[in-house]
Amino acid sequence: MKPNIGKAILGGFVGTIILTLLTQCAAPMTGQKMDMAAKLGDMTGTGRLAGMMMHFMIGSVVLALIYVFVLFRFLPGRPWAKGVICGVIFWLGLEIAMMPMMGGGFFSSQMGGMKVAMAAMIAHLVYGAALGSIAGTADLKQF
Numbered sequence: 001m002k003p004n005i006g007k008a009i010l011g012g013f014v015g016t017i018i019l020t021l022l023t024q025c026a027a028p029m030t031g032q033k034m035d036m037a038a039k040l041g042d043m044t045g046t047g048r049l050a051g052m053m054m055h056f057m058i059g060s061v062v063l064a065l066i067y068v069f070v071l072f073r074f075l076p077g078r079p080w081a082k083g084v085i086c087g088v089i090f091w092l093g094l095e096i097a098m099m100p101m102m103g104g105g106f107f108s109s110q111m112g113g114m115k116v117a118m119a120a121m122i123a124h125l126v127y128g129a130a131l132g133s134i135a136g137t138a139d140l141k142q143f
Contacts, residue, residue, distance in 0.1 A: 004135065008064040011083070011134030015127035016059030022123040034116060034123075039102045059127065063090055067131055083132015084125055091124035 023034035041051025067086050075082040095107045095117055108116040 005065070005068055008068045008131065008135040009060055011131040012064030012067075013056070013060040014134055015083075015130035016056055018130055019059065019123045019127040020055070022126060023119070034111075034119060039104065043102045064131060064135070067135065072135075079132040079136050080129050081132065083128040083130070083135070085128070086131065087124040087126070087128020088121070090128070091121045094120060094124070 020036075023036060035048075037052035037055050038048045039051065040054045041048045044050065044054070046054075063086075067083070071086050071089065072082060075085050077085070099108050099111070100106050104111040104116075107114065108120065
């Protein structure tokens with residue numbers, strides 16, 4: 001049994017909106033700049049708008065489907081807790097693999113270090129909580 005795919009994608013979308021708002025609005029108040037859309041756009045040479053589209057596609061669809069098809073059945077706890085754990089896993093993937101590829105360094109060492117990494121972790125915890133809460137419990141009705 002898996003969570004409803006449509007609800008998981010909606011949860012990923014809502015989580016991505018919240019994560020984006022946290023990184024765009026809250027992070028600068030702490031003196032940190034976190035613009036994943038610009039980083040993705042720079043990395044691919046496609047610009048900030050395309051980077052934002054990629055950011056939303058990854059958060060809304062790719063990560064939501066990884067949660068549904070891979071992680072949901074193995075993670076302990078209620079749906080929101082599964083989502084939070086999933087957020088930690090996704091954050092680790094970001095900091096270990098994606099940030100170095102985007103020029104941010106291992107655990108954001110070239111972008112502000114642990115302050116940025118911790119802000120990203122908080123944003124991913126919130127993303128995961130939204131994803132898990134909205135995806136909900138196992139549901140056989142999928143589309």
